[in-house]
Amino acid sequence: MFIIPDKFAQFMIKQFGEEGRSWLEQLPATLASYEERWNITIGAPVQNLSFNYVAPAVGADGREMMLKTGLTDEFPIQPEALQHFGGHGAVKLLAYDEANMVMLMERLTPGTSLRVVENDEAVITAATGVMRKLWRPLPEHHYAFPSILDWGKAFAELRQQYDGGTGPIPAAIFDKAEKLYAELSASMGEHVLLHGDLHHDNILVDEYEGWLAVDPKGVIGEPAYETGALLRNFWPDILSNPNPKALTVRRIDQLAAELSFDRERIYSWALSQAVLSVIWSVEDSGQLEYEGLYFVDLLNSIK
Structure with missing residues (x-):
């Protein structure tokens, strides 16, 4: 069961209209599909959601990660930038699917x-x-x-x-x-x-x-x-x-x-x-x- 905070849902609908509403309706199925595809377990989203849905995830080997998806113009530019940086001075990109604008990154600990x-x-x-x-x-x-x-x-x-x-x-x-x-x-x-x-x-x-x-x-x-x-x-x-x-x-x-x-x-x-x-x-x-x-x-x- 994935948590979609009401405040986040209202914000996405306000910002993106029917496109946002449709994206929200499909979001649980999208998250479930990537749990299976990338063999991860997705947790509750971070508290300061804005334009994107961001949540911690754990791989089958216990590795901690962060999943991010949304409708903004950050995609595909942000994942391509992270891929170019290659972990030099920036968080590492672990996986990315351009079709659904979903990316998986390493999780920084403590991340302050x-x-x-x-x-x-x-x-x-x-x-x-x-x-x-x-x-x-x-x-x-x-x-x-x-x-x-x-x-x-x-x-x-x-x-x-x-x-x-x-x-x-x-x-x-x-x-x-x-x-x-x-x-x-x-x-x-x-x-x-x-x-x-x-x-x-x-x-x-x-x-x-x-x-x-x-x-x-x-x-x-x-x-x-x-x-x-x-x-x-x-x-x-x-x-x-x-x-x-x-x-x-x-x-x-x-x-x-x-x-x-x-x-x-x-x-x-x-x-x-x-x-x-x-x-x-x-x-x-x-x-x-x-x-x-x-x-x-x-x-x-x-x-």
């Missing part, structure tokens, strides 16, 4: 996130260590992955939506970010496959392998792009620091030193990505993501 570490310098060092392991040459066949140029099209799309304007986003902020994103994209160095959303809660610890990334977006771009998500997350944690400005300056300096990146490039990617996240929020909900704008204000105060 980098967010619980109180020493922020140690946090950045752990994150840069993961980054260096992840960044490998692009696979020969990499056309399934979007590029940061593709992501950057959101600037023009929002202008089109608002007849050349910037909608609810302040024009001065939007214009600066749009210009920076275009300039950085045109002057990128070596292209690698990036995680694309490498913040504190997407880096978990394993008792044997140390810190590993989970939930990659899988996007092609230069390594310096990867630092943006780490810098702007999480806003409540940043605000809880006695001096958010000094914290952010030190983080940028530390990232530049440990990764041998240009400090100005880290800063510029962070600012332009923060506005890009606001654009995506407007696209999804029609509402501003104020945390992104607050972070932009913080970055502007550094200059």
Whole structure:
């Protein structure tokens, strides 16, 4: 008997309509079929379900794993990214069926996130260590992955939506970010496959392998792009620091030193990505993501 939480079911129907309702109706049969196919036993789902159904599983040999399935655009990009990373800096992909968008990954124990570490310098060092392991040459066949140029099209799309304007986003902020994103994209160095959303809660610890990334977006771009998500997350944690400005300056300096990146490039990617996240929020909900704008204000105060 598989547990399908009511809150999760309601969310999926709200997000995906009849497609979500049909997927939920088939979900128990789908899970049962993969228990048999992969010779696993699936347990109760994790408590923080959102767009995907995620649950622990145990193999016949006692090996602990995590099963994930859903309707989002994470499939097939995420499993293909994990396959490319091959366990170097990221959780290992054990099996994947594209037909039903079901993937099986190793389970990290204890699996606590980098967010619980109180020493922020140690946090950045752990994150840069993961980054260096992840960044490998692009696979020969990499056309399934979007590029940061593709992501950057959101600037023009929002202008089109608002007849050349910037909608609810302040024009001065939007214009600066749009210009920076275009300039950085045109002057990128070596292209690698990036995680694309490498913040504190997407880096978990394993008792044997140390810190590993989970939930990659899988996007092609230069390594310096990867630092943006780490810098702007999480806003409540940043605000809880006695001096958010000094914290952010030190983080940028530390990232530049440990990764041998240009400090100005880290800063510029962070600012332009923060506005890009606001654009995506407007696209999804029609509402501003104020945390992104607050972070932009913080970055502007550094200059």
